[in-house]
Amino acid sequence: MRALPDDTFETVITVAAQKFYADGAGVEKPTPLSDQIDIGLFDQRPGMGSFKAEDVISMERLPVISGTQTIRVITTRKPAFAGIDPYNKYIDRNSDDNVVAITE
Numbered sequence: 341m342r343a344l345p346d347d348t349f350e351t352v353i354t355v356a357a358q359k360f361y362a363d364g365a366g367v368e369k370p371t372p373l374s375d376q377i378d379i380g381l382f383d384q385r386p387g388m389g390s391f392k393a394e395d396v397i398s399m400e401r402l403p404v405i406s407g408t409q410t411i412r413v414i415t416t417r418k419p420a421f422a423g424i425d426p427y428n429k430y431i432d433r434n435s436d437d438n439v440v441a442i443t444e
Contacts, residue, residue: 341419341442351381351442353411353422357404376401379411380426381419385439 341351359373379402380386383395397417404411404424413422423439425432432438 341444343418344414347416349415349418351413351415351419351422353379353413353424354408355404355411355424356408357424358406373404373406375404377404377425378427378429379404379413380423380439381413381415381442382421382423382426382439383417383419385421385441386423386426387439 341349344350357373357377359371359375360368361371362368379398379400380396381398382391383397384391386395397419398413398415400413402411419442421439422442425435426439428435428438
């Protein structure tokens with residue numbers, strides 16, 4: 341995250357995304373991912389303690405594909421946390437890694 345000259349903030353999020361389908365026995369098979377997924381920036385970590393609607397700085401559905409990619413978001417407030425699918429709309433065996441603290 342960095343402050344820009346016009347008093348906005350640029351947050352760069354590196355996402356490593358993948359998608360799998362599981363059969364009836366739970367065997368997973370990778371499949372290409374190409375979806376519009378919620379990307380959020382927050383004052384507080386979603387789902388923790390005193391999180392409220394005012395803590396959402398930005399929430400956009402953006403294109404996400406399989407593999408590692410960089411997503412840039414410009415906001416008028418300085419975020420403390422960033423997340424992909426932060427409200428866990430997708431089935432995810434490890435949703436704890438969807439939201440991370442932002443480092444400068």
